[in-house]
Amino acid sequence: VRRLLDKVIGASRKEKQIEFPSLPSDIEFDDLSFRTKRGFLAKKLANYLDLTKEEGDALYFKSLSNESYLASMPVEERFRLLELSEQMLCWQIGNEDIPKKIKELDITNNLKNAMLKAYDINKQKIFSESSVVSDGTKDLITGSHLEDREWSIYRDVIFAATQGKFLLISEHEIEDYCTGDIFCEGYVQTRPDIPMCRNLANESFIKLGINKSTVMSWLLVLSEALTNTIKHAEEGKMILLKDDEQKEYRFVIKDKGPGFPLHALPNATLYAGFSTKKSMGQGFTLMMKIAKKVMLATSPKGSTIILVFEASEEGRITNAENTSK
Numbered sequence: 001v002r003r004l005l006d007k008v009i010g011a012s013r014k015e016k017q018i019e020f021p022s023l024p025s026d027i028e029f030d031d032l033s034f035r036t037k038r039g040f041l042a043k044k045l046a047n048y049l050d051l052t053k054e055e056g057d058a059l060y061f062k063s064l065s066n067e068s069y070l071a072s073m074p075v076e077e078r079f080r081l082l083e084l085s086e087q088m089l090c091w092q093i094g095n096e097d098i099p100k101k102i103k104e105l106d107i108t109n110n111l112k113n114a115m116l117k118a119y120d121i122n123k124q125k126i127f128s129e130s131s132v133v134s135d136g137t138k139d140l141i142t143g144s145h146l147e148d149r150e151w152s153i154y155r156d157v158i159f160a161a162t163q164g165k166f167l168l169i170s171e172h173e174i175e176d177y178c179t180g181d182i183f184c185e186g187y188v189q190t191r192p193d194i195p196m197c198r199n200l201a202n203e204s205f206i207k208l209g210i211n212k213s214t215v216m217s218w219l220l221v222l223s224e225a226l227t228n229t230i231k232h233a234e235e236g237k238m239i240l241l242k243d244d245e246q247k248e249y250r251f252v253i254k255d256k257g258p259g260f261p262l263h264a265l266p267n268a269t270l271y272a273g274f275s276t277k278k279s280m281g282q283g284f285t286l287m288m289k290i291a292k293k294v295m296l297a298t299s300p301k302g303s304t305i306i307l308v309f310e311a312s313e314e315g316r317i318t319n320a321e322n323t324s325k
């Protein structure tokens, strides 16, 4: 039976020859954990920079076999992401301010933004103290009351400062605003998905008879929210709803990113020109200008933005306008 099995398995093995990186025989657990984190980060960076999955995987496996990329100067260009990932981990070990360090690097803004995003999204998993201490319950239990109180203060202050235009909502309130008919849905995983979602939305707006200038401004704010899911988060989703009862259109944009940091919320959402990345910080300014209301639910598991528009103001194309085209 064994021989028979070897024959069958052996044959299928030969078809899929995978090259495994060779590991030193005396490798320690800590070394391996460092290499795994470095490879994980490099694979994330590759993904954010729109490299192929294979290129990301290759970096991950390569990370396992090499002790240091920082020490081996100059680093081959194709291993640059491993070097930068290692740099981030070394800053963490040295208790440095990682976002500040990233911003000081002499590299392109694209690369900086990818690193900032990898940091934001993996803050808890890789870069926090609790990632070292396996029992993270301390973080979860203490402070939650304080955070709740802080959260409601932020909600009230932002609501008042924006004359009721910007509302922080909690996770379980999201579904209250998802009433009505879904007329368009789309996913944003990579950058090219943004124009694809825009086109989907555009077609749906035209079908609904929304006038041209309204469509243009709606697409503009939608693009800002969708771009944010790529720039600051991952796994974005858009759901466009028409609620006849409330006479509202609502655009729901969800992501599975790191969430907005509570203390940066007023700046991030209300202060024109504020950005935690190398960017203009204009997205929210536009959303606030164009939408009737902006709602945001955010937690370390992800964010949901709901943009609300008046249905009566969308200005349907008149018949005359329609036939003149």
Ligand SMILES: Nc1ncnc2c1ncn2[C@@H]1O[C@H](COP(=O)(O)OP(=O)(O)OP(=O)(O)O)[C@@H](O)[C@H]1O
Pocket: 224, 228, 229, 231, 232, 233, 255, 257, 258, 259, 260, 261, 268, 269, 274, 275, 276, 277, 279, 280, 281, 282, 283, 284, 285, 303
């Ligand atoms: N989906 C999101 N998840 C987490 N944080 C976000 C998200 N969207 C925005 N932010 C935070 O809010 C800030 C302000 O967003 P905004 O869109 O106004 O500016 P920006 O994206 O940084 O720059 P710009 O939109 O001009 O390119 C961001 O810098 C980021 O810190």
Ligand SMILES: [Mg+2]
Pocket: 224, 227, 228, 231, 282, 283, 284
């Ligand atoms: Mg933006």
